[in-house]
Amino acid sequence: MQKHLLTMRVNGEQVELAVRPNATLLDVLREDLELTGVKEGCSEGACGACAVLMNNEPIRSCLTLALEANGAEILTIEGLATGGRLHPLQEAFVEQGAVQCGFCTPGMILSSKALLDRNPQPNDEDIKTALAGSFCRCTGYAKILEAVRAARDGDVGNEGS
């Protein structure tokens, strides 16, 4: 199969690579760019584990062709912390106990980031709507909701201990 050139910015870095036209963005991020923080939970758009931000919007990378990302700005979980400092959402997930097995965590955090960027003061319903497409089998979502609230309120950095 003929490969096509794909140019995009991933986590702030310009990348250029040849991809098959049927390759998903998920495959390219995980396999070619080795960004394994992008998780594959279902491969059919149901679980949200593969969510990344494309031009600041959450998308399911398993349902997105890599070539659709041409010219786009992609953010994966690996690009969220800056200079070793966690993003407030990451801090909040750690502090509020919103992480158990952690498989859903990258998708949850990125979807939450898109929400807070768009709407810095979401109410509970807004948060639930933004995360309705992301499955978590471990937490029952209670602490995830608390983490997003904490990040919204700037209530982070209290890790203590």
Added chain:
Amino acid sequence: MPDDDYKLIGKSVPRIDARAKVTGEALFTADLKFPRMLVAKVLRSPHAHARILNVDTSRAEKLRGVHAVVTGKDTAGEKWGVFRYTRDQQLLCVDKARYLGDEVAAVAAVDEETAEEALKLIFVDYEPLPAVFDFWSAVAPDAPRIHDEYPRNINVEVKIEVGLVDEAFRNCRLVREDTFLAEEDSYFMSEPYAVVANCHADGSVEIWMPNASPHTKAKALSNALRLPLSQVNVRKITIGGAFGGRSDVFPAEFICSLLSIKTQRPVKLVYTREENTIATRMGHAMLTTHKTGVDKNGKVLARESICWLDGGAYSSTGPIATSVPFLCHEQAYNVPNVRFYGYRIYTNKPVRGMIRIHGRSFACGVDTQLDMIGEELGIDPVTMRLVNARRPGETTPTGSHVASCGLVECIEQTAEQSNFLAKFKKSVPNRGIGMGVNSVQTGFPLGIRGGSQAFIKFHEDGGATVISGVVDNGQGNDNMLVQIAAEELGLPMSEIRLISADTESTPTDAGSYSMISTFGGGNAVKRAAEDARAQLFEVASEMLEADPEDLVARDRKIFVRGAPDAGVPLPKVVRQALLLGRPIMGRGAFNPDVDQRREWIGNPSGQLSQAFSFGATVAEVEVDPETGQVKALDVTCAQDCGFALNPLIVEGQFEGSVAMGGQGGMLAEEHRWHNGHCLNPTMLEYKIPTIKEMPRIKPIIVETIDPGGPYGAKEAGMSVAMSSAQAYCCAVGHALGIYFNHYPLTPERIRDAIERKQESKGIKTAWDIEPARIIPPEPKS
């Protein structure tokens, strides 16, 4: 010691593994990559039951990019089974396929596309055989046999009888018999199953896969591959949830290892979501008939329970799975006279294991029936449960002493905080409230693998490394071990490293099934830390010229109690110990005090588990009778977890339990079938709860300080998962004035029950379901 004396234990400290998980750094099995790594794919039987006449792999082998093809011929002929007497599964089918999806062959190729292409070039001659898809047809005298040695497809039969059951029934004021049915459910842990195997020139194999016990996996693989145990090294890896579904051994790890040995290259096998559902484990369908007799106060005097479990094609944890629903309830409620008949029945369906709410029909049946009896006698649900609740110091019918038990507190606190009685009595149309009660074990008699051991070594700067066989499936076991070691050694958690769940370097552990990790592994690490601390105190006592008995380790210092300022820094003690040739090496082991003579089928009597957790959950729901939709409003859940080592984590376990046990487990989760074909193996059709549906959850931690648990801890969350299912069930029933007996309570079932209700009168279950009966033994031929 009162809680205040602890620096870390009992505190909501963030988990040590959370940072790697929020940055994407944590590696799960499918994330691993090695030079020259091949990709594996499995060919599965398209028939639910078929004889395999021939497998022709020649064309597949010739395909460019294919490095190996394996079939049943490549196995050493070892069958897998959790028990010696349940070894019934070839890890690659040899003569027969017994469910649609059974592993027939596998390939290793340079990439996924080539591997898939190669599967199409494997030609299998099948002779399709008649199949059975439910327990009724499977036990029919003329049913096809799935395993030749098992007449009527009865895989496991457990019989328990304690007390004078028939006599007690005769003395009862009221006796009811009702039947409850639950369909199959699934784990849907968020990480699909995956295995990486890497064979080395010295003949050893390294294997990574999500697991609930690396040592169990390694032992099974060593048998199947005929390799010494020391050559089979199961490595630690981040695991995306288990919920009981990673406890067993699967063909995947065997196949992947075999392919790696054959090719002498690393091989990766990643399951699709569908394969994860049908080819690892799913929950049993289960039919339960409870006959329960009570006195005039609602005290249960006798119960006979007959259960049929649809086990699918192979035994898996069969004897345990058959017994546990009964055992949980002999713990939760004090019933002096009991009789239990449990049958696990083979069908031509995927293999079933234990799931977080294993035994839905049994558990929901118990509490639904208590509510029915309560209505007949005019006794409210809270009283019905309190009258029968287990108390500390009692002994269960099969002989387990219950050292600690806070069930009464759980019932009282959930009732009070939810204002149960007022809401129960005041009838608001389509609103309901219900309570569930349950109890689980912390550990089983597991023979030589029932205990846990740990080591602790020190670094020159005073930091330490804990070495333990405990595995973390996502529940926070790693953190638990480090939190305990840090408490005992007076170190910050950040200065303790953990090596765990690696069979080459870490000692034996019971595995994270049976809710033993905290009780077993936690105790072992605590003892190793105490041992290390005693060695430190020996050295420090010389340095401080004090009695070791008077010393305290805290904040990286060792000092005489009450004089922290005059202490010696811990690194100095560690270095002094090295200098003296007495390096600090902590050792600890813990074997739970259980009766090792107890056996699931042969001798179901004796101490089952050293400790038991107890839980009560209250659910409040609103039902739309037009659509059958249920909205859960509030859930109040309490569990006696002994002692909450980390309340934040314990609460998280409770909340997750409500989601899986109640919200999903009782309202939505079931598999649908057509001739052995699972119609909803993926997340698109199988409905697991989202954040949108979740109710407000109020977790209540009840502490009883178990005398055997580390700091008094038992386990966190399982009793809530189970009791949530029962609470939701009773709440929906209360909302509609219906006693539900077929689960889960999907909108269709609720609509159907509402329609039937208009025709029937009296205190009855919604559906007349053919009861589970005692299956007479087959005359020996």
